[in-house]
Amino acid sequence: MLLPIGEPRGTHITQFSKMDKLLKTAIIGTTQASNQQTEQAAQINTGTGVDTLSSQLDAAERERSFLLTAGALAIYQQAGQLTSKREYPIEQAPLEQLPACNDQVTHLLRELFLQHANDLLPEALQRLQARHQRLPYNLLTLALQSGTTNKALGRSLLALLGERGHWLARYNPDWKWALTHRADENASAETIWQEGIFTQRIEVLQRLRENQPAQARAWLAAAWSKEAAAERLILLDTLHSGLSMDDVPFLIQQLTDRSPQVRKRSAELLVTLPETTQAQLLMQRADEMLDYQPHTLQHGEILVTLPVMAGGRPADEQWCKDVDIAGSLGKKSKAEQWFNLAISAIPPQHWEQRFHVNVEELLAALEGDPYEVTLIKNWTRAAGLHATTAWQLPLLRWHLAQLLVEQKKRIYGQEEEDYELTRQLLGRAEPSTIEQLLWEAQKKQDFDQLWLLFSLLPGIWSPPVSQVYIQLIFQYTSANNDPHFGSSLTTLLHAQNALHPDCFALIIQEQEAHAQTDSDYIHKDYYQIRYVESRNKCIKHIKLRKRIQEEI
Known part of the structure; x- marks a missing residue:
């Protein structure tokens, strides 16, 4: 049956009170409802066009009439609802200013996003930006999701989202980081x-x-x-x-x-x-704390004089202002903190000039001294601050030797701080300095120092350093029961992002050349199996880096 034409259905869709009588009848039952009312009053009246239909039903069949009326009213109300309309239409995304990358690059980037290759994506995105291209539309959701979970990656993505990506970010509060637009590169x-x-x-x-x-x-x-x-x-x-x-x-x-x-x-x-008043006063205070006593028959001696403390600070308030220029030390501090603050800010070459000795003699004078570790760490920080390249090699020799001593003694309290200080020193070192350290370790067959050096060396290694590493990891495979297994294994994860691109072909070539040797070991020794598998995983990662270099 059809509802009467012209019934104003939309005017009743919010009148839920029409259901009150139906709900009451459903709760107490049709028999009790009819006993409480006359037959005419018991007739269900919804106040809608449904009443025209329900009045034609047999009143004696109360349950059937009730169910049909309730069902018809539900359908009537749904059919009468109007589709909601937006008060403001959605703005279209602006026209793109950059072309999208090609399908080959799109496929590679999708692979990197899905693998969560956050160590490779920055390089790939940087190369794409250098080509003045953007991400295609079918990668925008992946990119926005990745940038949301990784803020550093998000900063790399901003230039590549295009107009559509920034437009899309308006409609998801999690993507608000992508609302920031890069300025036009051609602008002033x-x-x-x-x-x-x-x-x-x-x-x-x-x-x-x-x-x-x-x-x-x-x-x-x-x-x-x-x-x-x-x-x-x-x-x-x-x-x-x-x-x-x-x-x-x-x-x-x-x-x-x-x-x-x-x-x-x-x-x-x-x-x-050095011309500033702050630098001159600080140097004067540092000279008061450090002196050198030469000896005729052996190396000299470093003399340390700590400041006199009173109530958690040096007694001389002007001395405090001269040393703690930034006001970083509080009211409760130790004399050693003031000593460290001063010495770590003085150019290391100042001590050579003042004491008329070179860096090697200064380090020798500290051997076995109670202040050896403290003073050399401060000189290391000062060498970084003042870019004192002449001190890099002697300091690195000392730090690498010190770390090996700490490893053997299991001195875990200071080890991480020393690792970080050594990484910073290596990061500032000249390539020739790194190559000299490698040559010295190879000459002495000091594999402990070689693996330690490779595990700490930051950034992209130079081609000569990369070549030494490749030679070493394949040489290791042929040396069964090597005691340096653990040390060499930990370098592979680091090396897969550090090897120079010029050496990608070399390591892949070496892998192919050692395929038979690897196959022989794979059935003999658990440690060799694990090492070969880890090395092959590293090379698989390098092949992905090679694709980035070739395809983007």
């Missing part, structure tokens, strides 16, 4: 500085700093109060390039910054300028 430097994302602004400021340092400093000063502490710290480092006395007033202002890290970095930059 000042426009990019004002409107670009943070990485763009850093790049522009660094370029300006190289050519117009005063203008770069003026831009930085104008925007300083609007930047977050983490950003201020990164921006401050741009002054390191071309640092001069002209930067001193700005740096002195930042000694009162609300961020302790910014204050500390400002003080470090100040003392790298």
Whole structure:
């Protein structure tokens, strides 16, 4: 049966009171409901067009009439609902400014996203950006999800999402990080500085700093109060390039910054300028704490004099201000902290000039001294601050030897700090310094030091260093029952991202050449099985890096 034409159904869809009588009847039952009312009153009246139909049903069949009426009313109300309309239409995404990458690159990137290859994706994305291309639409969801879970990856993705990616991010609150647009690369430097994302602004400021340092400093000063502490710290480092006395007033202002890290970095930059009052006073205080006593028949002796303390601070308040330029030490501190703060900021070559000895003689004078470890660590930090390349090789020899001693003694308390300090020193070292260390270890057949060096060496290794490593890992496979199994195994995960691209073909070639040898070992020794499997997994990763180099 059809409902009467022209029935205004939409006017009743919100009147849920029409169901009250039906609900009451369903609860107490049709028999009791009819006993309480006359037959006419018991007739269910919904106030809709359904009543025209239900009145034609046999009143004697109460249950059947009730169920048909309830069902018809439910359908009537659903049919009468109007589709909701958006008050504002969805805006279309702007037209794209960059072309999408080709299908081959799309396939490779999809593979990297699905594998969560966060160690390879930054390189692939950087190469795609260099080609002035963007991600295709069918990768946007994967990219936005990956950038949400990995903030560093998200920063790399911003330039590659295209207009559609930024538009899509409006409709998912988890993707709000992608709402930030990169400024047009063809815009003026000042426009990019004002409107670009943070990485763009850093790049522009660094370029300006190289050519117009005063203008770069003026831009930085104008925007300083609007930047977050983490950003201020990164921006401050741009002054390191071309640092001069002209930067001193700005740096002195930042000694009162609300961020302790910014204050500390400002003080470090100040003392790298030997003409500043801060650097000269600090050097004077450091000279009071460190002296050298030469000996005729053997190496000299380093003499340490710690400051006199009173109530948790040095007794001389002016001395405190001269040493703790950034105000980083609190009211309760130890004399050793003040000693470390001063010595770690003095150029290492100052001690050579003052004591008329070279770095090797200074290190020899500390051998077995109670202050040996403390003082050499401070000199290492100072060598990094002042870029003292002449000290790199002697300091690295000492640190590598010290780490091996700590490993054997299982000195776990200091080990991680020492590892990090050695990594930083290796990261600043010249390639020739690294190659010299490798040559010395190979000559002595010191595999402990070789594996330790490869496990700590950061960044992309030089081709000569990569070649030494490749030779070593295949040489190891043929040396059964090698006691350095664990040490060599841990380097593979690090090496798969560190080997130089020029050596990709070499390691793949070596793998093919050793296929038969590997097959022989795979049935003999558990450790060799594990090593060969790990090495092959490393090479599989390198093949993926090779694809990135070739396809993007």
